[in-house]
Each structure stands twice: as C-alpha cells, then as structure tokens.
C-alpha cells in the first residue's frame with residue numbers, strides 16, 4: 001500500500017477520513033442498499049472495523065483518493081465475508097454520490113480484484129450485491145464477475161436478498177492475460193483459516 005491506478009490512490013483510512021466517510025455513510029440515497037443512512041456511532045464502528053481489518057489481515061476497505069485533488073471520494077478494498085457459510089474474499093465499494101458516473105468505482109474495484117489475485121493468491125474473488133442494487137451489479141459485471149448464487153443476508157434487522165457475484169483466478173487470467181504470479185501460496189495459509 002498505497003495502491004495506485006491512472007486517476008486514483010487507494011490507501012488505508014485513518015480517523016482523519018471520518019468527514020469523507022460521513023459524506024458516504026450518512027447519506028440516505030447512497031446507503032439505500034444498506035437500509036438507509038448510518039448514524040454517527042455506526043459510521044465510527046465501520047471505520048473501527050476497517051482499522052481492525054488492516055491490523056489483523058493487512059487489508060480492508062481503503063480510502064479512494066483522487067490523485068489530482070487529494071480528495072477522498074470513496075472506499076474500495078478487500079474484506080473477508082461470509083456467503084452462505086463460506087468465507088470468501090470480497091471486493092467492496094462505496095463512493096460519495098458527487099463522484100458517481102465517472103468510472104472511478106470500476107477503476108478502483110478492478111485494482112482491488114487484481115490485488116487480491118496477485119498479492120493474496122486468491123482462487124476466487126466475490127462481490128455480494130443486494131438484488132435491487134443495479135449500479136453495484138454493473139461494477140461487478142465490469143470486473144468480469146458472473147452470478148454464482150442468490151442468498152439472503154440479515155443486516156440491520158432486515159432480510160435482504162443478495163446475489164453472489166464472483167470471478168475465478170482462471171477467468172481473470174484469461175481476461176487480463178495475466179501471468180498469475182503471486183508471492184504467497186494461499187490466503188488460507190496466511191490467515192490461519
């Protein structure tokens with residue numbers, strides 16, 4: 001870290017990113033798929049979860065910063081998620097509404113997908129998407145993912161139907177002509193999972 005793309009820098013978040021996080025998490029429209037705006041306590045808990053992820057695994061959702069202006073415009077990164085009892089690596093993405101429709105989310109998400117394959121040696125990378133979240137599905141599709149299953153997530157007291165999107169290492173290698181070289185044997189060995 002940090003991870004860079006043509007227009008973006010992805011780096012770990014700190015408490016100094018709370019204003020940028022609030023602009024995302026406390027906006028009701030942005031958080032539609034999460035059943036509405038987060039409270040201040042939920043926003044701080046979300047940041048604490050990322051800080052714990054960095055400490056425990058060396059990755060989490062990172063701040064997405066515009067190279068040109070040094071503005072924090074979103075979050076994107078890798079987290080461990082449980083999908084129907086399976087522990088999987090997921091690319092997550094949430095952006096400030098003022099920065100939607102510029103291709104920033106897909107630029108960041110593709111970089112994170114590549115990072116999971118090259119740095120973590122992932123066999124498969126997922127994106128879990130609520131069945132109403134078309135913008136998020138389009139990001140998953142643009143990452144080369146296809147739908148694997150439908151499942152229900154219980155979150156904030158609500159049953160939410162979701163799709164599990166994923167791309168395998170083989171499909172990723174075919175699509176990017178990547179060599180598939182990575183420094184460590186498997187994620188499972190590293191995390192003790």
Ligand SMILES: CC(C)(COP(=O)(O)OP(=O)(O)OC[C@H]1O[C@@H](n2cnc3c(N)ncnc32)[C@H](O)[C@@H]1OP(=O)(O)O)[C@@H](O)C(=O)NCCC(=O)NCCS
Pocket residue numbers: 030031033093094095096099100101102103104105106107128129130133135136138139
């Ligand atoms: C999901 C989310 C990140 C997608 O954001 P987005 O702005 O639609 O995605 P991108 O930044 O990749 O932009 C893609 C759009 O920009 C357009 N675009 C403009 N310039 C572009 C460029 N240089 N490169 C690529 N696309 C570009 C694309 O055509 C595309 O338009 P379309 O969606 O009408 O087809 C956003 O909707 C969000 O933050 N939602 C709230 C949080 C959330 O639900 N997260 C997902 C949880 S599963």
